[in-house]
Amino acid sequence: MEQLHLAAAAQATGVITLPGSKSISNRTLLLAALADGVTVIRDLLDSDDTARMLEALQSLGVQLENIAENAWRVSGCDGNFPNKQADLFLGNAGTAFRPLTAALAFSNGDYHLHGVPRMHERPIADLVSALRLAGAKVDYLANEGYPPLQISPATLDVSQPIQIRGDVSSQFLTALLMALPLTGQAATIEVVGELISKPYIEITLNLMQRFGVKVERDGWQRFHIPAATRYQSPGEIYVEGDASSASYFIAAGIVAGDVTVQGVGQHSIQGDILFAEAAKLMGGRISYGDNHVRAEKTGALKAIDLDCNHIPDAAMTLAVMAVFAQGTTTLRNIASWRVKETDRIAAMATELRKVGASVTESEDAIEITPPAQLIENAVIDTYDDHRMAMCFSLISLAGVPITINDPKCVAKTFPEYFKVFASIAR
Numbered sequence: 001m002e003q004l005h006l007a008a009a010a011q012a013t014g015v016i017t018l019p020g021s022k023s024i025s026n027r028t029l030l031l032a033a034l035a036d037g038v039t040v041i042r043d044l045l046d047s048d049d050t051a052r053m054l055e056a057l058q059s060l061g062v063q064l065e066n067i068a069e070n071a072w073r074v075s076g077c078d079g080n081f082p083n084k085q086a087d088l089f090l091g092n093a094g095t096a097f098r099p100l101t102a103a104l105a106f107s108n109g110d111y112h113l114h115g116v117p118r119m120h121e122r123p124i125a126d127l128v129s130a131l132r133l134a135g136a137k138v139d140y141l142a143n144e145g146y147p148p149l150q151i152s153p154a155t156l157d158v159s160q161p162i163q164i165r166g167d168v169s170s171q172f173l174t175a176l177l178m179a180l181p182l183t184g185q186a187a188t189i190e191v192v193g194e195l196i197s198k199p200y201i202e203i204t205l206n207l208m209q210r211f212g213v214k215v216e217r218d219g220w221q222r223f224h225i226p227a228a229t230r231y232q233s234p235g236e237i238y239v240e241g242d243a244s245s246a247s248y249f250i251a252a253g254i255v256a257g258d259v260t261v262q263g264v265g266q267h268s269i270q271g272d273i274l275f276a277e278a279a280k281l282m283g284g285r286i287s288y289g290d291n292h293v294r295a296e297k298t299g300a301l302k303a304i305d306l307d308c309n310h311i312p313d314a315a316m317t318l319a320v321m322a323v324f325a326q327g328t329t330t331l332r333n334i335a336s337w338r339v340k341e342t343d344r345i346a347a348m349a350t351e352l353r354k355v356g357a358s359v360t361e362s363e364d365a366i367e368i369t370p371p372a373q374l375i376e377n378a379v380i381d382t383y384d385d386h387r388m389a390m391c392f393s394l395i396s397l398a399g400v401p402i403t404i405n406d407p408k409c410v411a412k413t414f415p416e417y418f419k420v421f422a423s424i425a426r
């Protein structure tokens, strides 16, 4: 297996430019494909997850043209994919799998959706149940509640409110919201129980609005899509830099120097921008501009106790920062970590112990106490999880060498990660 040896570094300084946001890129691609008119998307993320979405849209007959680096011209199909049959491999991209499942369930065709083995262990039952309430025909091809899926033509009826659970993943609600305008009918969604990862719903609603569909809402409980709404191309759209990818560099600045990330700023529509405030609770200085965030070390870091439900991805970065802080850090309300690229609570606990930390895990939380002295030359397993690989690179900034197994797994969202990291670590 490929390994990357990271040398001990004394500090992190510099300015980096972020790749495009995964969440915004895949939503924008789908909405542009469904819209009436041509959309030019700039600063699109170029990674495995967006490649899976682009390939899927191509298989569905959408015309996509790569017109410049990270710029695509998408000819929208006005709510009706040209190809009524397709076999779609979606890798481990939740932001492709869930939204495409809903959009295709309302597309009157025969579609087979599958992914890598881990995708077939990631739950999708709450989305499929909601789609069935709307009359869609979606069948499980292997295990009940999990991909792969077969979608078949069906008569839709959205006259009654559609109930959906959002306590396992917010991507189910995102998927239903984005797909319902395809029915052309007025529709109401009722969220049953607790909704997790709420800021991702704001990204969804914001982008739907930019494509001409304004969703009426009553808090997080009810969402209403008016009748006869269609997606209209906004013409040109720029993708913000990825705020989750920013977390590694903001953390680097706070634990070891002075780092500026370019591509996101104080007006970001991504909830993970709030990682900067969470990291600041440990110490350090954060300052924002319209298109940048600067993170500086100011002294010793202290442990925090934080509900991280609103920043599930960037919270992994806090777990590794905990190793740099005095005291025991507790990250709470992160049960969704267990159903992502890997069981992230278990993986994080196992790998943090390799550098000497004491770690306690519960069903939905993790508690981390740093060792008096970090263990050098730990070999970190990454579980095909890009965020495990990116997070653990930060350990080198504590002045200890570390080895990352299978470093190329970062390609899911940030193929150039280690090159960019090397540019700030000294």
Ligand SMILES: O=C(O)C1=C[C@@H](OP(=O)(O)O)[C@@H](O)[C@H](O)C1
Pocket (backbone or CB within 6 Å): 022, 023, 024, 094, 095, 168, 169, 170, 171, 174, 196, 197, 200, 312, 313, 336
């Ligand atoms: O909607 C999105 O773009 C995402 C939602 C989150 O998932 P959950 O809602 O499953 O927490 C997040 O972890 C994922 O990386 C991206």
Ligand SMILES: C=C(OP(=O)(O)O)C(=O)O
Pocket (backbone or CB within 6 Å): 092, 093, 094, 095, 313, 340, 341, 387, 413
């Ligand atoms: C959970 C993640 O991905 P996905 O979009 O596949 O859910 C992630 O990127 O951390």
